[in-house]
Amino acid sequence: MSDHRHLLLDTVGRMLSECCGPDVVGAAEGSWPADLWRVVEAAGLPLAAVDEAAGGGGATVADALTVARLAASYAAPLPLGETGLLAGHLLTTAGLAVPSGPLAAAWTGVEVRLDGGRCVLSGRADRLPWGRVASRIAVLAEGADGLHVCSVEPSAGTVEVGSNVAGEPRDSVVFHGVEIAAGDHARAAAEVTRAALDGRGALLRAAQIAGAITAATRLTVIYAGERQQFGRPIAKFQAVGQQLALLAAEEAAANAAVELALAALDAGRDGVDEIAAAKVRAGEAAGSAAEIAHQVHGAIGFTREHRLHHLTRRLWAWRDEYGSEAIWARRLGERALTAGGNATWTMITDTSRSAAPVASGATT
Amino acid sequence: MFFGDTEEEAQFRAEVRTWLEATLPTLPWPEPAGLEDRLVFFRQWQSLVHEAGYAGLSWPAEYGGRGASLGLQAVFAEELDRAGAPDRVNGIGEGFAGMTIIEHGTDAHKSRFLAPILRGEEIWCQLFSEPGAGSDLAGLQCRAERDGDGYRITGQKVWTSRGQIADWAILLARTSGKRHDGITYFLFPMKQEGVTIRPLTQITGDAEFNEVFLENAFVPDECILGRVGDGWRLAKATLGYERVVIATGRMNIQKWLGELMELVRESGQGEDPAVRARVADLWGRALVHRLNGARALTQLGTGAPGPESSVGKLFMTPLASDIADFALELGGLDARVAPGAEMQGDGRWQRMSYMARGMAIAGGTTQIQKNIVAERVLGLPR
Ligand SMILES: Cc1cc2nc3c(=O)[nH]c(=O)nc-3n(C[C@H](O)[C@H](O)[C@H](O)COP(=O)(O)OP(=O)(O)OC[C@H]3O[C@@H](n4cnc5c(N)ncnc54)[C@H](O)[C@@H]3O)c2cc1C
Numbered sequence: 154m155s156d157h158r159h160l161l162l163d164t165v166g167r168m169l170s171e172c173c174g175p176d177v178v179g180a181a182e183g184s185w186p187a188d189l190w191r192v193v194e195a196a197g198l199p200l201a202a203v204d205e206a207a208g209g210g211g212a213t214v215a216d217a218l219t220v221a222r223l224a225a226s227y228a229a230p231l232p233l234g235e236t237g238l239l240a241g242h243l244l245t246t247a248g249l250a251v252p253s254g255p256l257a258a259a260w261t262g263v264e265v266r267l268d269g270g271r272c273v274l275s276g277r278a279d280r281l282p283w284g285r286v287a288s289r290i291a292v293l294a295e296g297a298d299g300l301h302v303c304s305v306e307p308s309a310g311t312v313e314v315g316s317n318v319a320g321e322p323r324d325s326v327v328f329h330g331v332e333i334a335a336g337d338h339a340r341a342a343a344e345v346t347r348a349a350l351d352g353r354g355a356l357l358r359a360a361q362i363a364g365a366i367t368a369a370t371r372l373t374v375i376y377a378g379e380r381q382q383f384g385r386p387i388a389k390f391q392a393v394g395q396q397l398a399l400l401a402a403e404e405a406a407a408n409a410a411v412e413l414a415l416a417a418l419d420a421g422r423d424g425v426d427e428i429a430a431a432k433v434r435a436g437e438a439a440g441s442a443a444e445i446a447h448q449v450h451g452a453i454g455f456t457r458e459h460r461l462h463h464l465t466r467r468l469w470a471w472r473d474e475y476g477s478e479a480i481w482a483r484r485l486g487e488r489a490l491t492a493g494g495n496a497t498w499t500m501i502t503d504t505s506r507s508a509a510p511v512a513s514g515a516t517t
Numbered sequence: 518m519f520f521g522d523t524e525e526e527a528q529f530r531a532e533v534r535t536w537l538e539a540t541l542p543t544l545p546w547p548e549p550a551g552l553e554d555r556l557v558f559f560r561q562w563q564s565l566v567h568e569a570g571y572a573g574l575s576w577p578a579e580y581g582g583r584g585a586s587l588g589l590q591a592v593f594a595e596e597l598d599r600a601g602a603p604d605r606v607n608g609i610g611e612g613f614a615g616m617t618i619i620e621h622g623t624d625a626h627k628s629r630f631l632a633p634i635l636r637g638e639e640i641w642c643q644l645f646s647e648p649g650a651g652s653d654l655a656g657l658q659c660r661a662e663r664d665g666d667g668y669r670i671t672g673q674k675v676w677t678s679r680g681q682i683a684d685w686a687i688l689l690a691r692t693s694g695k696r697h698d699g700i701t702y703f704l705f706p707m708k709q710e711g712v713t714i715r716p717l718t719q720i721t722g723d724a725e726f727n728e729v730f731l732e733n734a735f736v737p738d739e740c741i742l743g744r745v746g747d748g749w750r751l752a753k754a755t756l757g758y759e760r761v762v763i764a765t766g767r768m769n770i771q772k773w774l775g776e777l778m779e780l781v782r783e784s785g786q787g788e789d790p791a792v793r794a795r796v797a798d799l800w801g802r803a804l805v806h807r808l809n810g811a812r813a814l815t816q817l818g819t820g821a822p823g824p825e826s827s828v829g830k831l832f833m834t835p836l837a838s839d840i841a842d843f844a845l846e847l848g849g850l851d852a853r854v855a856p857g858a859e860m861q862g863d864g865r866w867q868r869m870s871y872m873a874r875g876m877a878i879a880g881g882t883t884q885i886q887k888n889i890v891a892e893r894v895l896g897l898p899r
Pocket of ligand 1: 380382383387390392393448449450451452453455642643644645646647648650651652653675676677678679726875876878879880881882883884885888
């Protein structure tokens with residue numbers, strides 16, 4: 154990991170342990186944590202990976218993903234990755250201005266009609282993270298002559314509020330022929346495709362899953378060392394110790410799969426296969442890790458009074474978002490089959506494609 | 518073993534089905550989500566069940582039950598599941614407090630407590646677990662001190678399901694310091710000064726279980742079940758009944774599986790071999806679960822539940838979570854509903870997934886059940 158990334162994670166970790174405790178996370182379920190957002194925005198986190206020229210921090214995509222992973226270990230109830238890595242990316246690559254505040258991105262379900270000088274947006278953008286509070290939604294919309302990017306306020310459409318199982322806002326916005334001002338739309342850059350955004354979204358969630366598992370593992374190990382039954386800490390029972398070992402294995406697997414994809418990005422590749430593998434493996438780990446963490450916590454983990462659910466409900470939600478394991482496994486399988494027998498081995502072992510294991514940056 | 522209905526069972530099934538078809542629509546559906554409102558709904562339902570003579574089906578006829586054979590009990594449970602009958606709010610009363618009173622209570626206990634349970638008039642809860650005594654239940658600290666012709670109870674209980682609507686509790690408290698022999702089993706009146714209840718919000722968002730603080734709460738001598746100091750033996754009997762209730766399908770496995778099959782068809786994924794393999798696996802396990810249930814009931818027919826009921830619970834728990842999680846996977850983003858929507862429509866899979874996690878903990882955790890099987894079924898050294 155680069156020194157720069159270390160430094161960044163250090164700062165973020167300190168900031169979040171101060172400002173993003175369980176009380177803040179709990180209170181954010183159903184209301185927008187404006188104070189917390191102000192703190193992270195002042196530190197430049199949401200737009201870390203956006204070009205400096207566009208008002209961002211100029212960090213790499215992989216840097217920003219490790220920040221998102223670390224934030225997830227605090228269950229930070231904010232659209233950190235969505236703002237810079239998805240919406241910010243769409244806007245800057247199209248040469249549009251990146252406003253301040255939380256941003257949302259949509260790349261399916263919306264079309265654009267250009268006639269004369271007018272640009273009109275119609276369709277439904279589904280389940281936008283924090284759509285209701287976004288200062289702008291960056292929409293990748295299909296037009297007669299290709300893809301366009303539009304920057305639009307949520308209030309220009311009809312907002313249907315919703316949330317995922319963790320209580321994070323997932324709002325749908327319906328546009329009924331909304332006219333977009335001249336400076337707020339442009340043709341999408343060539344490298345911006347729906348598939349590429351699917352991949353970004355998936356890797357963002359995989360990284361967040363890895364961060365949340367890391368934190369859940371820590372909580373669970375600490376709890377097992379403290380909770381006494383039958384006159385000893387429950388960690389002394391081998392049945393418990395073995396579950397903790399499996400939990401640590403899931404944590405390692407999820408983080409390794411994410412690291413591999415980050416390394417591909419750092420190496421300047423699109424990392425399509427690594428991203429698919431990361432989402433599949435992190436998704437699997439999410440299920441097993443949540444199960445073990447709950448089992449070891451006993452009844453206290455089944456309450457909202459204990460903070461474990463901040464992490465595990467997010468694990469369950471994120472597992473399905475931006476493509477479930479089934480979806481990504483099918484894509485990966487198709488690619489491997491198309492590449493053919495000989496290529497598969499290279500796909501798995503080629504060292505220029507993989508990375509040395511890097512210590513996980515996500516700790517609490 | 519013969520798994521079809523006998524002539525008697527087939528006749529009973531038809532009778533129950535007709536009765537349910539006529540009766541269920543008379544209830545003021547939908548079943549309310551909140552516990553207090555559900556209680557009202559439950560009472561209406563239970564009085565219909567009672568009038569029709571189906572309350573306490575498994576209880577001996579002399580205690581107002583029907584003394585029905587095991588086969589008929591299974592048929593009744595299956596038909597309730599099939600028809601989507603209301604939640605059995607008083608499961609603790611009917612399923613474990615009542616059964617323990619029938620087995621260990623005096624005639625006075627039986628005539629005082631059993632009928633109101635069957636009529637749905639008195640709701641029961643279980644005051645066993647404490648903050649420091651979960652798996653290690655015998656480590657409980659709640660004190661019972663002699664006072665005139667009864668005891669004063671002081672201590673804290675926790676995870677008390679439905680304590681906020683309960684009239685009575687089965688309570689374990691310490692009458693002396695001896696680990697097992699110091700525990701006494703009380704039938705404890707909840708509605709009194711000295712009982713403070715604080716609902717705890719569960720991960721599901723409902724507050725079904727509670728912390729219960731007891732401060733000099735009074736329980737008269739005639740409410741001791743069994744002898745003073747014999748509570749641990751009776752508690753084990755209750756826990757056995759609890760596991761039977763869990764193992765014989767409080768979670769309506771057959772019904773869930775049917776709904777899962779519907780979901781597969783609707784989702785258009787029924788051609789996918791991976792999906793077919795998983796459904797077939799779950800179907801096979803559900804069948805085994807049903808047979809396990811029948812076995813646990815057979816055991817009950819010959820006396821108190823044996824440690825075999827632990828096997829039923831061990832088998833049931835992952836089955837329930839696998840069915841729920843598979844349904845959630847098939848349903849995709851629509852299936853994982855927002856907090857608060859778990860009681861409605863498709864939210865039920867989310868709810869079941871949560872409940873399965875709770876099931877792996879309540880009534881003795883999975884690890885504790887395995888210890889019981891190792892020690893008491895297999896006779897391995899402790
Ligand atoms: C939904 C729900 C409803 C409940 N309702 C009630 C109720 O109505 N009344 C009531 O009295 N109680 C109730 N309980 C409490 C339940 O009985 C306890 O949660 C259970 O006995 C476990 O205790 P604990 O939660 O303290 O976990 P702990 O005992 O602290 O266990 C924590 C972990 O350690 C493991 N462990 C502990 N000891 C051992 C060992 N010797 N070997 C291997 N592993 C071990 C456990 O398996 C578990 O994974 C309820 C619980 C739940 C979840």
